[in-house]
Amino acid sequence: MNPSEREEALARREAAAERLHARLERDRAALEADIAASAAAAKAASAISRALEADAAKRLRDLESECAQWEGRLAGLKAEGEKAGAGHQGADPVKRGADPAAEAAALEEARSGIERERAALDAERAAFAQESAEGQAKLKTEAKSLADLRAKLAAIRTEIESGVKVREAEVHRKEANLESERTKLQARAEALAHAEAQLSEQGAKMEAQLAALAAKEVMFEERHRQLQENMKHFVKA
Numbered sequence: 256m257n258p259s260e261r262e263e264a265l266a267r268r269e270a271a272a273e274r275l276h277a278r279l280e281r282d283r284a285a286l287e288a289d290i291a292a293s294a295a296a297a298k299a300a301s302a303i304s305r306a307l308e309a310d311a312a313k314r315l316r317d318l319e320s321e322c323a324q325w326e327g328r329l330a331g332l333k334a335e336g337e338k339a340g341a342g343h344q345g346a347d348p349v350k351r352g353a354d355p356a357a358e359a360a361a362l363e364e365a366r367s368g369i370e371r372e373r374a375a376l377d378a379e380r381a382a383f384a385q386e387s388a389e390g391q392a393k394l395k396t397e398a399k400s401l402a403d404l405r406a407k408l409a410a411i412r413t414e415i416e417s418g419v420k421v422r423e424a425e426v427h428r429k430e431a432n433l434e435s436e437r438t439k440l441q442a443r444a445e446a447l448a449h450a451e452a453q454l455s456e457q458g459a460k461m462e463a464q465l466a467a468l469a470a471k472e473v474m475f476e477e478r479h480r481q482l483q484e485n486m487k488h489f490v491k492a
Contacts (some may be wrong), residue, residue: 257262265429274424279415286408297394304390311383318376325369332362 259291262433265426265433268429269422269426272418272426276419279411281420283411283415286404286411290404290408292399293397293404297397297401297413300390300394300397304387307383307386307390311379314379315376318372322369322372325365325372329362329369374446430484455477457465
């Protein structure tokens with residue numbers, strides 16, 4: 256694998272790592288949104304529960320106050336009945352029995368009203384207790400879901416961080432290898448340039464030597480021609 260192919264492979268790996276990191280970031284953002292929504296729902300449920308508790312406590316205080324008022328009225332009516340019975344012992348039996356009967360009916364009606372109020376209060380207490388239990392169970396379920404989501408988010412964060420660290424280490428290692436190969440290639444290129452310069456210098460020297468040899472050859476030919484002419488002149492002489 257040549258350096259360009261290695262760089263392309265490294266670029267593809269880096270692009271895949273970036274896509275994985277982006278997908279993990281989207282998943283983390285979605286989980287954080289779910290956690291925020293669950294926390295908001297838990298806060299809203301807690302606020303509703305507190306409001307219901309405050310309303311139930313207010314209604315309970317009102318009913319207890321009303322019951323105390325009715326009991327006070329009942330005690331007053333009993334005291335007035337006793338006083339009326341003691342004050343009219345010598346009166347007419349018909350007159351003596353009319354007011355106590357009406358008072359007894361009023362007392363009975365007051366007792367019935369108090370009993371109905373108490374029954375309604377007990378029913379409201381039971382409903383509120385059931386609603387509170389359901390709310391607590393829902394809050395516990397949402398808290399567990401929130402804890403699970405946080406655990407998943409922590410695991411995803413750990414996975415992202417470990418993946419990023421591994422990718423960074425791999426990228427650094429690849430970059431170091433590429434830099435080393437680039438250094439080697441640069442050294443080879445410089446060596447080749449130096450060798451080319453030496454070859455060019457040697458070629459120039461050889462060309463100079465060839466030119467000198469050619470000049471010598473021309474000079475030798477000229478001398479040979481002169482010798483031949485001298486020989487011809489000598490033979491003629």
